[in-house]
Each structure stands twice: as structure tokens, then as C-alpha cells.
Amino acid sequence: MPPQMKPGTTMMRNALKKYLVSDSKPPVIRLSEQQNLTSRFQNRRQLSTSSRGTSVFSLKKEGKYGFTKLDDYEVVKSIGIGPLLNAAAIGKGAYGEVVEAVHKRSGDAVALKIYAKSRMADKTRKANLLREVRNLEAINHPNVVKLYDCIDDVSKNVVMVMEFVRGVSLKRYASARRLSEKEVAHLFRQIVSAVAYCHSKGVAHRDLKLENVLVTGNGTVKIIDLGFSIWTQRGQKVKILCGTPAYMAPEIIKRYEYDPQLADIWAAGVVLYYLLSGTFPFKGGSPEEIGKSIAESKLAELDSNKVSSGAAELVRAMLTADPSHRFTAFAALQHPFLSGGKS
Ligand SMILES: Nc1ncnc2c1ncn2[C@@H]1O[C@H](COP(=O)(O)OP(=O)(O)O)[C@@H](O)[C@H]1O
Ligand SMILES: [Mg+2]
Numbered sequence: 001m002p003p004q005m006k007p008g009t010t011m012m013r014n015a016l017k018k019y020l021v022s023d024s025k026p027p028v029i030r031l032s033e034q035q036n037l038t039s040r041f042q043n044r045r046q047l048s049t050s051s052r053g054t055s056v057f058s059l060k061k062e063g064k065y066g067f068t069k070l071d072d073y074e075v076v077k078s079i080g081i082g083p084l085l086n087a088a089a090i091g092k093g094a095y096g097e098v099v100e101a102v103h104k105r106s107g108d109a110v111a112l113k114i115y116a117k118s119r120m121a122d123k124t125r126k127a128n129l130l131r132e133v134r135n136l137e138a139i140n141h142p143n144v145v146k147l148y149d150c151i152d153d154v155s156k157n158v159v160m161v162m163e164f165v166r167g168v169s170l171k172r173y174a175s176a177r178r179l180s181e182k183e184v185a186h187l188f189r190q191i192v193s194a195v196a197y198c199h200s201k202g203v204a205h206r207d208l209k210l211e212n213v214l215v216t217g218n219g220t221v222k223i224i225d226l227g228f229s230i231w232t233q234r235g236q237k238v239k240i241l242c243g244t245p246a247y248m249a250p251e252i253i254k255r256y257e258y259d260p261q262l263a264d265i266w267a268a269g270v271v272l273y274y275l276l277s278g279t280f281p282f283k284g285g286s287p288e289e290i291g292k293s294i295a296e297s298k299l300a301e302l303d304s305n306k307v308s309s310g311a312a313e314l315v316r317a318m319l320t321a322d323p324s325h326r327f328t329a330f331a332a333l334q335h336p337f338l339s340g341g342k343s
Helices: 010-022 031-042 044-048 123-137 170-176 181-200 260-277 287-295 309-318 329-334
Strands: 073-081 096-103 108-116 147-152 157-163 167-169 213-216 221-223
Touching: 073 108, 123 147, 123 157, 167 170, 170 213, 170 260, 181 221, 181 260, 181 309, 181 329, 260 309, 260 329, 309 329
Parallel strands: none
Antiparallel strands: 073 096, 096 108, 108 157, 147 157, 167 213, 213 221
16 A cells, blocks of 8 residues: 555545446436436535535545544444354355444544445445445434544545434334324324435435334434435436335336435335334235236225324325325424424
């Protein structure tokens, strides 16, 4: 490694930026998305003076702790491994792993999401990582995990340094016991408020699900995992099939071009349904069967003895098959179930 290429230096950051950007136009990305990516880089100057006031992809900007390197953090323990992992690959992960660590100088707990470069040969993965870093950096909301820094350790990994969320996934939280509607409203309001904020910045999450929402001990929600997120112009449609089957909107299943923000609303509707009932709205023994049930709009009715009419109404507004009639995040926030009766 040349001496000037020490991790954490500006030069290193530029190298990381180059590494991420070098082939950010994988063949599977549709033209509309490609143009989007390209124009965002071309328009960086313009974007950097946009309303958010910071550069969209500003690895040259110092993170919360300045320019850091991996040595500045001490690993505590592993907390998650990439989703494609099979038992034989333990420790290597699909892309790497997430660990709890401590920023030595401040003593702060952080989460490190480690992407092994050896697993990033696939250009789609690299493009996704680029989006994940860039989109998360543009987000500053109390209910979305914060990105503090992004480190390239040259030979092996790209590491996202994030706020550590001490809590459990919403899946675990909501499966442990039946939640009262008051509690559901409290949790879900935070989710929708984060989603509305992201959408206002042009960012759609595209993998909203119970596992990607963490709940802390005091009931604060933090959305994580912007690995599938995408930035679009308002109303712009995309066609890439992504997400998790049980949460996919019908227009995605049917392979139509879709507005990723409205697909987020559908996924959030699935989350709300689960919080209210402990079950998923569309049934099936396999992803294919679930997909069929979604495509045919076979929504399992909520039990009116257990779920209030207001909550059920919000679910239906979010799980409306026709995206042009579906609620937006802003409309959902105004709904009496979330606004506490003030609509
Ligand atoms: N900032 C964080 N704080 C605490 N735990 C986290 C954090 N980020 C991720 N995790 C844990 O690691 C798991 C995997 O992270 P995630 O970003 O969802 O990656 P992926 O789903 O792509 O593997 C999460 O489900 C969560 O349990
Ligand atoms: Mg995840």
C-alpha cells in the first residue's frame, strides 16, 4: 500500500469513491435507473447546494468522528450476517456481516456493516452498496439509523459505520405478545414519519419489513438497511424486481413499472397488518403462492372483533392494489389512527 493510501485519509476516501463509482452501471439496472445514477453524479454540484444543504455522496466530508479507520473501532460482537449466508459460509457471509463495536476515542457504541470486497465482484451488489451509502448519508431523521462514516480498508472491506441501535427487531417485538392499538399507533407513526421524510428526499427504501425495523427499550423505532434503496424523481417509475416476497406490492409481482415510494407504502401496510394481528395479510405456503395471493388481491380480512374500524381502514388504504389510489405516507400520517383523531 503506498504510504499516502492509509485508511482514513482523504486520498483513501477518493479511492473508495472511485471503487464504488467505477462500475455503478450494472447491466441489470434498467435504463431509467442508469440515467438516474449518472445524472446524479453529473449534477453533483447542483445537488450539493440543494435544500438538504450537504453533498449527496460526500465521502470527502468528515464523518461524525472525523476521518476514521478501522483501528479506531474495537469489535464487541457479531450481530448479523448477510442474508444469503448458508451454514457452510459462516464467518464469510453473503456480503460480510454486521458487528457491534466501540468507537475507542468517544466510547460510543456503533454498528459496523462490513461488506467483503471479495463478495462484491457482482456489479449489482456494488451498485446497491453505492446507493445504500449515498442514500443513507442524505437521510437525517430520528427514526432512521444514522450513518457516521464509511471506511475502505483497501484490501478487504468497505465498512459502513452506523449508530448502534440497542434493541430488537420489530418481528421479535411484535411476535412476543399482542400489542395494544395504542402501542401499534405509537410504533407505526414513527415508521410512517420516517418513510414520509425519506420520500420527501426522493429516497424509497424498497425493503421495508419487520426485520428492517428495530425497536429500542424505550419504544423508539429505527429503520435500518437501505441496501435496496433508490433515489428517484417524484413519480418516476422503475422496473427492478426487489424486496421480500411477503411485502411486495402487486405491481412489482406483476412486473409492471412501479413507483418505488408507493411500493414502500404497500410494504408498510403489510407491517401495520402484522402489528395489529400477528399474521401476514396474504397467505400461502411458498413465495409463489403468496405472490399469487397478492396479485389476486386476496387480502385476509382483519377480525373486526379484535381490530378497530379505524385501524382496518388505514390498512386497506395502504394495501390498495391500484397504486394510483393508494395512500401516500403523508396521507397516512393524517389518518385518525395515526394523528390521534386529529385529521
Ligand atoms: N445500526 C444497527 N444497530 C443494531 N443492529 C443492527 C444495525 N444495523 C444492522 N443491525 C443488525 O444486523 C442485521 C443485518 O443488518 P441489515 O442492515 O438489515 O443487513 P441485511 O439485511 O442486508 O443483511 C439486522 O437485522 C440487525 O439485526
Ligand atoms: Mg436487513
